[in-house]
Amino acid sequence: MPRTPQSDAPYLDALRAYAARDPGRFHVPGHKGGPGADPGLRDALGPGALALDIPALTHGIDVGGEPTPFQEAQDLAAQAWGARRTWFLVNGASQGNHVALLTLAHRGRSVVVQRNAHSSTIDALVVSGLRPTFVAPELDPELFVAHCMTPEALDLALRETPDAVGATVVSPTYFGAMADVAALLEVAHSHGVPLVVDESWGAHLAFHEDLPRHALALGADLVISSTHKIVGSLTQSAMIHLGHGDLMDEDVVDRCITLIESTSPSSLLTGSLDAARRLAAVHGRELLSETLRALALARDAVREIPGLDVLDERLAGAPGVFAYDPLRLVIDVRGTGHSGYELARIVRERDDVNLELAGENVMVAVFGIGEDATAGAARLMVALRHVVETLSKSPEDRLDEAFAAPPPWGELAMTPREAFLGPQEVVPTREAVGRVAAESLAAYPPGIPNVLPGERLTAETLDYIRQALDHGGSLRGASDRRLETLRVAVER
Ligand SMILES: Cc1ncc(COP(=O)(O)O)c(C=O)c1O
Numbered sequence: 001m002p003r004t005p006q007s008d009a010p011y012l013d014a015l016r017a018y019a020a021r022d023p024g025r026f027h028v029p030g031h032k033g034g035p036g037a038d039p040g041l042r043d044a045l046g047p048g049a050l051a052l053d054i055p056a057l058t059h060g061i062d063v064g065g066e067p068t069p070f071q072e073a074q075d076l077a078a079q080a081w082g083a084r085r086t087w088f089l090v091n092g093a094s095q096g097n098h099v100a101l102l103t104l105a106h107r108g109r110s111v112v113v114q115r116n117a118h119s120s121t122i123d124a125l126v127v128s129g130l131r132p133t134f135v136a137p138e139l140d141p142e143l144f145v146a147h148c149m150t151p152e153a154l155d156l157a158l159r160e161t162p163d164a165v166g167a168t169v170v171s172p173t174y175f176g177a178m179a180d181v182a183a184l185l186e187v188a189h190s191h192g193v194p195l196v197v198d199e200s201w202g203a204h205l206a207f208h209e210d211l212p213r214h215a216l217a218l219g220a221d222l223v224i225s226s227t228h229k230i231v232g233s234l235t236q237s238a239m240i241h242l243g244h245g246d247l248m249d250e251d252v253v254d255r256c257i258t259l260i261e262s263t264s265p266s267s268l269l270t271g272s273l274d275a276a277r278r279l280a281a282v283h284g285r286e287l288l289s290e291t292l293r294a295l296a297l298a299r300d301a302v303r304e305i306p307g308l309d310v311l312d313e314r315l316a317g318a319p320g321v322f323a324y325d326p327l328r329l330v331i332d333v334r335g336t337g338h339s340g341y342e343l344a345r346i347v348r349e350r351d352d353v354n355l356e357l358a359g360e361n362v363m364v365a366v367f368g369i370g371e372d373a374t375a376g377a378a379r380l381m382v383a384l385r386h387v388v389e390t391l392s393k394s395p396e397d398r399l400d401e402a403f404a405a406p407p408p409w410g411e412l413a414m415t416p417r418e419a420f421l422g423p424q425e426v427v428p429t430r431e432a433v434g435r436v437a438a439e440s441l442a443a444y445p446p447g448i449p450n451v452l453p454g455e456r457l458t459a460e461t462l463d464y465i466r467q468a469l470d471h472g473g474s475l476r477g478a479s480d481r482r483l484e485t486l487r488v489a490v491e492r
Pocket residue numbers: 091092093094095097118120170174198200201226236237238
């Protein structure tokens with residue numbers, strides 16, 4: 001483990017030192033640290049940022065005397081989160097999910113996957129060729145949002161899949177629900193397989209004792225962390241952490257990262273990860289205390305707005321919710337009689353307040369650890385009061401149809417990889433019933449994938465998606481977003 005203190009940012013400092021000495025830059029990138037860049041870009045980013053944009057394999061930064069500043073930075077991150085080893089990722093937590101399943105694919109052919117996993121996990125099934133046994137998340141019966149996988153459901157899936165080489169779960173969810181990771185780990189390990197936790201939304205959890213315990217602290221085998229989401233590195237930067245167990249091979253993780261990573265990882269993204277780690281490790285507790293205080297007040301304020309409610313730790317104990325992560329402000333809009341889509345559109349148009357996510361029943365506002373959450377929450381409250389006032393003047397537009405739960409997904413007739421890469425054709429949607437999908441379909445609301453590549457299409461599912469579109473929802477994953485045609489596998 002590093003001797004460098006957490007208050008250092010060795011990689012960022014090495015970049016700055018390189019730029020400050022004005023080196024002869026006879027290497028990429030062609031903008032040469034700024035002078036060769038478009039003046040508009042120079043203005044927008046500032047000369048400082050461009051000067052720090054240097055290639056991999058730069059002496060004194062990631063090659064040369066060891067440990068290099070790059071190695072030190074990753075070691076400091078491993079120490080800060082409590083990992084055996086940490087890798088910086090420059091293609092987001094999406095890359096982390098690809099790496100996780102490619103790593104598992106070294107052990108065998110089958111894996112247990114939470115059905116509402118992020119699309120990058122589904123893509124990872126295509127990339128890795130693993131055959132999934134899907135486990136349904138618990139669906140909130142009132143809000144129709146998906147929570148986490150229960151240990152009982154994992155146990156059942158692992159019993160049904162004796163050749164499974166691992167399982168992957170999401171915790172926390174977009175909505176702040178946290179899985180019982182300790183119990184999930186116990187189940188996975190009792191079957192002799194590792195547990196991957198997609199903790200993309202939980203990079204902050206390690207830095208405050210009032211927050212639910214994070215996956216590495218509970219002994220997870222591999223943890224995906226989208227550091228940019230809440231801890232505040234630059235968009236697209238993330239980390240993958242290896243736990244202390246012996247079910248995942250460090251060298252295999254490393255080779256899978258190399259396989260899918262650009263040979264030109266961005267120094268700006270990497271530097272931002274080093275800096276975000278420092279901020280979280282040194283000031284995270286104090287910053288989070290402030291954010292938690294501000295969000296507790298914001299929750300009270302939302303509840304006082306007629307028609308609005310807010311999710312909080314009272315959700316813990318509901319099926320699929322072991323604990324609650326308060327860094328998300330999830331606003332329940334059902335009492336307004338209008339959809340979250342509509343409210344989100346109005347706050348954007350009227351007050352330029354842009355939310356992370358809107359669904360039929362909820363809207364999600366995200367807070368980062370370092371921002372002035374008091375000021376941010378105050379601005380949001382003003383916009384929410386405005387929108388509720390505006391809507392109370394147009395009660396005739398109220399929603400009159402309750403939102404229905406999606407039908408069960410179709411049988412998995414081939415692996416996602418076989419369906420995605422095998423022979424396929426585009427057919428009119430009315431002729432697609434009974435065929436095997438070669439693409440994903442996820443109707444928003446609520447955004448849980450209705451169809452994944454390899455699943456047989458049912459009339460109920462296609463009707464459900466059509467209804468969601470007719471209600472103003474949208475479709476993700478489909479090549480034809482109007483659902484007039486579908487890409488299906490040609491079965492031989
Ligand atoms: C659960 C989960 N995993 C992975 C990702 C992918 O993260 P990134 O955007 O950093 O690639 C997301 C993004 O929203 C996510 O919600």
